[in-house]
Amino acid sequence: MKGGDGGARPRARDLGLTFGADETGRRNAITDVSAVTVGHHTVRDDAAGVHSGVTAISHPSLGAGTALPSGLFVGNGYGKLVGATQVMELGVLETPVLLTSTLSTFRAADALVSWVLEHHPGPPTSINPVVGEINDSWLSSTVPRAVTAEHVDAALRDASGGPVAMGNVGGGAGACALGFKGGIGSASRVLRGPVEGTVGVLVQANMGGTLRVGGRLVRPTELGLDPAGPGTVEAGSCVIVAAVDVACAAADLTRLARRLVYALGRVGARFSHGSGDYGLAFSVVPGLPREPLRPDALSHLFEAAMDCVEEAVVDALLAADTVRTPAGRVAHALPADAVRP
Numbered sequence: 001m002k003g004g005d006g007g008a009r010p011r012a013r014d015l016g017l018t019f020g021a022d023e024t025g026r027r028n029a030i031t032d033v034s035a036v037t038v039g040h041h042t043v044r045d046d047a048a049g050v051h052s053g054v055t056a057i058s059h060p061s062l063g064a065g066t067a068l069p070s071g072l073f074v075g076n077g078y079g080k081l082v083g084a085t086q087v088m089e090l091g092v093l094e095t096p097v098l099l100t101s102t103l104s105t106f107r108a109a110d111a112l113v114s115w116v117l118e119h120h121p122g123p124p125t126s127i128n129p130v131v132g133e134i135n136d137s138w139l140s141s142t143v144p145r146a147v148t149a150e151h152v153d154a155a156l157r158d159a160s161g162g163p164v165a166m167g168n169v170g171g172g173a174g175a176c177a178l179g180f181k182g183g184i185g186s187a188s189r190v191l192r193g194p195v196e197g198t199v200g201v202l203v204q205a206n207m208g209g210t211l212r213v214g215g216r217l218v219r220p221t222e223l224g225l226d227p228a229g230p231g232t233v234e235a236g237s238c239v240i241v242a243a244v245d246v247a248c249a250a251a252d253l254t255r256l257a258r259r260l261v262y263a264l265g266r267v268g269a270r271f272s273h274g275s276g277d278y279g280l281a282f283s284v285v286p287g288l289p290r291e292p293l294r295p296d297a298l299s300h301l302f303e304a305a306m307d308c309v310e311e312a313v314v315d316a317l318l319a320a321d322t323v324r325t326p327a328g329r330v331a332h333a334l335p336a337d338a339v340r341p
Contacts, residue, residue, distance in 0.1 A: 009167065012314045015340045017214060019314075020307030025188035028311075029164040030200030032188040033243040034284055035059050038202060039159030040170030040184070041151045049325040051139045052146040054108055055170030055184060056155040057202055057241050058096035059284050063119045067092035070282035071254030075261035079237050079276020082109045083130035091250025093282045096156060097241055098131045099171035099184075099204045101140065104147035105133045111152035132239035132278055134206035136174025138230050139323055139331055164202065167319030174323075175206035176229035177238070177316065178268055179220040181323055181331040182206050185316025189304040195297035197246040201260065201308040205316045207277070208236030209270035213314060213339045217268070223338055228331035237276035238264055240312075242305055244281070247289035252298060256281040259302045263309035281305075314339065 011028070012019070025032025042053040061068055070093035072084060082105060087093060095116055100108045112129040140146065155170060164186040166172075172183030188200035208229060211218040220227045229236070240260040248256070260279030264271070271277060293301070317334040324330050 009319045010336050012311055012318060015336055017314065017339065017341060019311040020304065022189040022191065022304050022307065025190055025198055025200065027163050028188055029186040030057065030188060030202045030243055031161045031164055033198050033200045034245040035161065036200065036243045036284065037159035037161050038164045039155040039157065040165055041155040041158065042169050042173045043146045043151060044173055049140065049142045049327060050146050051174035051323055052101045052104065052136055053170040053173040054098055054100040054147050054152055054155045055204065056096050056098055056159050058156065058159050061286060062093065062096050065121050066286050067094045068282050068284060068286055069248055069250050069253055070280065071250050071257045073254060073257035073261055073279040075277030076271055076275045078274050079133060079278065080105045081132050081278050083128045086128040087130065093130060094128045095130055097280065098152065099239055100131065100133055100147050101174060102133045102135045103144045105131050107145060107149065108147055108152050111149035114149065115153065115156055132204065134175055134204055134237045134239065138176060139325055139329065140174040166315055168321055168323065171204050172316065175204065176331050177205040177207050178209050178211040179227040180317050180334040181228055181320035183316045183320045185312035185319065187308040187311040187315065189308055191300060191304055193300060194294060195246055195300050197244060199242060199244045199301060199305050199308060201240055201242045201305060201312050203309060203312040203316055204239040205313050206236060207238040207264065207269045207275060208272055209268040212266065212268040214341055218338050220332060223335060225332045226330060236270060236272055236274065238269065239278045240309055242281040244283050245285065246283060247285040248283040249289055249292060252293055253281040253283060256302060256305055259306050260309055263306035266310045267313045
């Protein structure tokens with residue numbers, strides 16, 4: 001796995017950690033779902049104390065004017081998720097999903113509208129850009145709106161169906177999670193049995209709490225490290241996006257989105273007063289399913305997605321590299337030995 005500094009980092013499975021019984025996809029990332037792509041653009045200047053960026057999650061249908069079924073769940077709404085109400089009302093996703101920093105959210109949404117206008121086969125009269133965010137100001141306060149339209153375009157151009165870069169990249173560049181340097185993580189599962197297909201998730205991990213891995217609590221202070229992040233009840237957010245190549249109704253995708261947020265509890269998320277905890281799920285199969293998923297198929301899908309979230313958060317922390325700001329703040333990377341079984 002490539003970390004945010006381009007160096008090799010072990011993934012959780014390299015350390016002997018496992019999450020659930022289902023096998024992973026070939027890349028163990030959201031890009032294992034048919035035609036789903038991910039692109040990042042990182043805005044990083046160590047000398048100036050800038051650690052920000054944007055991550056784009058897309059699919060060819062979303063650039064061709066075809067809406068995809070989707071569902072959204074808000075665990076705690078202390079955040080800015082542009083486009084949320086229309087997704088909840090209509091159960092469809094019309095654009096790629098962007099993940100960025102709080103004060104760059106609105107620039108990113110505007111840039112996404114421009115991108116859709118350039119790529120849409122006909123001039124639309126309405127566009128619902130979907131942009132999520134995390135507050136990266138603890139590490140990146142000198143330029144509070146670091147992301148520009150050019151950065152958004154670069155992330156969308158960079159989007160590919162290959163391996164997903166994790167850690168200090170894109171919208172995770174300035175993230176802190178569970179006391180360590182956070183960032184982007186991803187995982188996937190191949191579904192067999194009552195439901196056939198693939199589910200993949202991408203996590204923008206920036207939440208407060210105490211890391212739990214394999215039933216153990218992992219605290220920075222017990223490793224001789226100062227905790228990363230503001231350390232107050234007013235901080236900590238996480239956005240999770242899931243994609244499936246199974247035909248699903250919007251109601252079932254909304255139920256899946258709930259499980260994405262629930263799964264954060266497995267790794268120790270605090271769900272504080274000031275957290276923004278969002279789950280967004282979409283299917284790459286357009287239109288309504290011919291028949292609803294059976295209850296046992298839904299249960300299997302839910303469990304696999306939760307396993308993905310748990311693994312993606314741990315991989316996000318393992319992929320990240322330590323960040324030091326000119327002001328003296330340090331977000332330490334999670335040492336691999338601290339979670340090795």
